[in-house]
Amino acid sequence: MHRVHGAAALLLLACGLTFGTAHAAGDRQTDPLDSPRWGDMRKEFFPAKARVVFDGRVKVSAPLTAENALNVPVSVDAGALPDATEILVFADFNPITRIVRFRPEGAHPGLGFRIKLQQSTPVRAAVKTRDGVWHVGGTWVNTTGGGCTLPSAGSGSPEWQKRLGEVSSRVWDRKEGGERIRLRIIHPEDTGLAAGVPAFYIQELKLTDEQGAPLLQIEGFEPLAENPVFSVDIPAARTAAGYRVSGRDNNGNAISAVIEK
């Protein structure tokens, strides 16, 4: 599958050199990552009339080279933008481009997580602000790849079935004020692209304080890494005595846990 992409990418690259800029009305910038797939990403994820701008304030951190394509760390931070309402993370050259979408509702507009990549690709975060503008940041990750078409370790072992949806977590005070929550969920996160192994992944996670006030909504897609680990920061004004996480996977299995301090 990725070979087809590769060939198409080369063709597009050749075209992109001459007219790589004017993809949609209102977008006047060229892609700082110079990806031949940007035009397709623009069409796939954003309405034609939406204003989409490349914005250095959207920070995407990932290693330039990732040897382990099954577990590539990525952090997104949109804290420099006012009023981030929704953040979509995607990878231009992944067979499944969408990685995760999250909506900060009190949590800091950022998220740390890990992903599977099939080949070298830009990894981007598009941040929608209250005025409706999408701000896009990103970085290239080079990898020998193959991360999307391998079955999870979990799919080959009965162990995970007993522990499916198990959450471990911890809360830290941050020097800057506020708190950091890290949580790990036992889940195979199979993409459905490995032969004979159906897609099986976490679709929905909701983080609230112990009173139920919302902090963060996460919509997950297939490329999140097996047994996903998330890092979330809570501003000082929203810290609480405890937190809760709840959600479900695409098979309807529930995830529900108390995050104690």
Next chain:
Amino acid sequence: MSILSRASRSAIALFTLGWALLLAAADMDYGLQPVSIADGTWVLVGRSEDFSTANGGNIVNTGFIVTPAGVLVIDSGPSRAYGEQLKRAIARITDKPVTMVVNTHHHPDHFLGNQAFAPETLAALPGTINGIHTEGGTFNENMYRLAGDWMAGTEPVAPARQLTAGPLELGDHHLELIALDGHTGADLAIFDRSTGVLFAGDLVFNDRAPTTPHANLVAWQKALDRLESLGFKQIVPGHGPVAQDAAPIRQTRAWLGWLDGNLRQAAEDGLDMTEVLALPLPAEFRRLAVVEAEYRRSVGQLYPAYEQHALARSGRNAR
């Protein structure tokens, strides 16, 4: 010559150089030059680099000991071509037959030359043999990706003969096989009591950052203590130059100790993996070859376990 412009002379020079490089590549000649470091003891020191199509995977140290009873080869290199060239290099030095080829552990640059040698001469620790059986194929495919044409015809061959720790008499050399672990699940060191040469395998790196895909940092540091206690005169590390003192052991231990402490502290502080990758390397390690790349790989390989430990430490599974 005077009728040629400077430009055309440059063009000719470039053309000639290009052909020379092309011919060298077509030969796939590693240019192996064994260096004698003690009585009957020869080493071939590889480059302190990552695997590449330029070095053909020759980033590893191999060696051999010539005795009246035959030749012992220590590690067979990263490819069939390397193994064959090593065999020819040995034949240029001695007419004694190769009676044993040991693989110090199951990483690809240490055993993928096995094909060049008679199957009955191949030997390794049981854990190494098992590792070659289970992971050899994947390693081999990966080496084709990283080293390209140099790998032509290379296939993983696992030794059949299982080694156990203890003395090994070979002609007039009194050897000690030392079974350790930490770099992988089975690491063999070979101490030649007759010459004082210690072949440490990848338990010891010298001026090159250690690799950790199968590492247990605690066990590895213990193994280094054992090696340091041996009273050797020379040490042949798995990667990097031969040394006459324990400095490479101390350097490897210092790196592993720092790595372990750094990752543990990072996990205890709640750092995300991308934040761990951004931590600065201490000045004392910055001169190690490929240190940035190895740190990045080590974080990817090792940090998840430290994280799990730190998260589990909350002791209250949130369910």
